[in-house]
Amino acid sequence: MSTELHIVGGGMAGSEAAWQAAEAGVPVVIHEMRPQVGTFAHRTGDLAEMVCSNSFRSDDDEQNAVGLLHWEMRAAGGLVMAMADAHALPAGGALAVDRDPFARAVTERLRAHPLVRVEPGEVAQLPRDGHWIIATGPLTSDRLAQAIRAETGEEALAFFDAIAPIVHFDSIDLSKAWFQSRYDKGETEAQRKAYLNCPMDRATYEAFIDAILVAPKTEFHEGETAGYFDGCLPIEVMAERGRETLRHGPMKPVGLTNPHQPDVKAHAVVQLRRDNALGTLYNIVGFQTKMKYGAQTQVFRMIPGLENASFARLGGIHRNTFLNSPTLLDEQMRLRTRPNIRFAGQITGVEGYVESAAMGLVAGRMAAAEIKGDTLPPPPRETAMGALIHHITGGAEAKTFQPMNVNFGLFPPIDANGGRRGRKDRYRAYTDRAKAAFREWLD
Missing domain, CATH: 2.40.30 (Elongation Factor Tu (Ef-tu); domain 3)
Structure with missing residues (x-):
């Protein structure tokens, strides 16, 4: 079997997945349909182009779940967070990004990586062989969306962005x-x-x-x-x-x-x-x-x-289309009916730039481990990444599944008798526990 990892979509999730796999020593091919095939929202052919807000939201890693997710991605050597930090704009306690230089920087870093190549053009069918990650986001092409729908037997779930x-x-x-x-x-x-x-x-x-x-x-x-x-x-x-x-x-x-x-x-x-x-x-x-x-x-x-x-x-x-992931994906983010295919990013039912990139980070690491003959377990549920993965792969109720930002409601509860009763102390307890668990997972 091929040792290459193919990634469909060069947005936040696809870019991060490619970086993580390549850094693990696995050759990566990014299939990006832009600019040959455009979308309603994109303006360029750059990878990781930001099409909505330019904000990664709160950067507080002690009191905020998305700030904790920032911390985890930085700890894991995430490309998206590194380039966001390099092109940050003043935004109070939030992390806002100068969107065009950010996307150009992500594109340049990936194109310069010796194990990454970018192939332009649309992927319109689900591949049967090889290792694949589909990270096409909310603007999945019509033909690929139809192929996914035909494979899953599910009516496409959707909402409007x-x-x-x-x-x-x-x-x-x-x-x-x-x-x-x-x-x-x-x-x-x-x-x-x-x-x-x-x-x-x-x-x-x-x-x-x-x-x-x-x-x-x-x-x-x-x-x-x-x-x-x-x-x-x-x-x-x-x-x-x-x-x-x-x-x-x-x-x-x-x-x-x-x-x-x-x-x-x-x-x-x-x-x-x-x-x-x-x-x-x-x-x-x-x-x-x-x-x-x-x-x-x-x-x-x-x-x-x-x-x-x-x-x-x-x-x-x-x-914006997304999978009913709790019924379709296993804990390795693989499509149950075609385990050679993983999904990552917003199409899995997470919402937000950072959440999408984080799912790409985990999918890229899991795929790289599999190609190298190993199995990487998902991050612990006590971490921000682990809480998101658990939510989309079985923690959420399939009948009412909707896209979700990271939030402390997805985490296993903190023991109320542990001496930290106020909200500020409780959130700090969540982040302290998550950081310790995430460090162990990285090790």
Whole structure:
């Protein structure tokens, strides 16, 4: 049998899987259909291109599950985290990434690796021989999706992912907007000023909600139905759930003081986060949308400070397919009916850049071990990676399986009698336990 590992898809998961396997001494072929076959969301042919937010979310590895996942990936020599750190932007306590240099750096490192080669072109069928990882993400090509559906006998599960718009900084009115990270988080001035804030009074907010509700939205094809992932809801879906929903979500005004009117408490605040190192682009935080393009420009220019906004990219929406992994994958992330094929990344039912890359990391290590005649057990359930793998390969209820970000609810409970009763102490107990278990797994 061939000792090469073939990876379909060069996104976060595929790139990390390739790096881990190659670093273990296994030759890797990355099959990436872009740019020959494009997608709705991608703009380039680079590997690990970020198509939605530029944020890897919290980097706190003591109090936050995704921050713990960052720690685990760094400890495992992850390429995605190394390049994210190298191209980080100020973002308070979060890890935000300068997306284009990041993707170019990942691409360059992989192409320069002596055991990695990249073959352009679409893989449209499930291979019967060899060692494969399918990491095609939420935008799996139609032909490959059909092949997966035919093999699994499952109706494709799906939800819709929405993309937030990006604004040119020089078009923002700084006489109305101001720099401040919520609660002034961040160690440096640059980190505290990674966010721009646009305040709304009650009347402006109510008019804004009215405009969102009546704006024309993207219509789906007949017979195409799906839910939304709760962590990436379009703003109009949130608005439809209640007029106060946005004000208690991405537009919450807490932890912010307007220096233009320090004695006036904003009714709601729209935040924009720096999107590139030059500081020329800012994305509107939490403003994923399915509004049509013309409506977006009209509605978003109602935001104080964005009256003359110029958009580098408007929001959009795409269909996101994923496996019913609890019924289809074993604990080695292999397709039960074709164990020569592993799946990794968002197609397995994890949600988020970091979660997807982490599943690629484990799949790449497992595949490399198998090629070398060994078996690598999954990380312990007490770790962030292990908790995710357990969730997607049997821990979740198959009938109600939905994409999931990493969170402490996926971890085995901490003994409440262990002396750490408060939430802060409890989360620290989770991370301490996870780090110890992960170090043992690496060893």
